[in-house]
Amino acid sequence: MRVSELAQTGGVTAETVRHYTREGLLQPHRDPRNGYQLYDIESLGRLRFIDCLRSLGVSLPEIKQILSWADQGTAEFIEPVPLATQRGRLYLRAQEFQVIARWIDNMNQDKMTESFSLKELIESLGTGKLVFEANDSRSDH
Incomplete structure (x- = not known):
């Protein structure tokens, strides 16, 4: 390439x-x-x-x-591996990306009424208390 x-x-x-x-x-x-x-x-x-x-x-x-x-x-x-000091942040970032991906999935599938709002998503990223869709039992994520 x-x-x-x-x-x-x-x-x-x-x-x-x-x-x-x-x-x-x-x-x-x-x-x-x-x-x-x-x-x-x-x-x-x-x-x-x-x-x-x-x-x-x-x-x-x-x-x-x-x-x-x-x-x-x-x-x-x-x-010490520089990543060792970033472990907690790594897990938090992974969770943040998962929450955003779920929100996008729901948005694309017109399930917004079943999920959290964009405002709730943004607020949860600020507080560190991440919102998750309660009924998300899909195993593909």
Whole structure:
């Protein structure tokens, strides 16, 4: 994949891909025919991993360290993993995304009267007391 293709597939801008490449977080291969930077499926996985960590507030130097451990195949970390301090926030973010996804599902299925309102959703994100649909017994989420 070229820069623009990786960016589009990964849900970021091409400039973000270029920035991560300059920082050494992504390592493209050069196409010998034209010199273009090419990224493989592993790069897409790394990009998504980086994007997730960034959304949790993990710094680029910390991400670089985590990725270097992955590249070295390190089974045990020498120092505390930056993610360990983000564990609670990670679970909260996951719950927030689930609540928003449920709200969107209900909105798309015209079930808004059976669910919580957008205002309730926003307020619950502010208070940390997340609203859940009481009758949501579907197992596909």
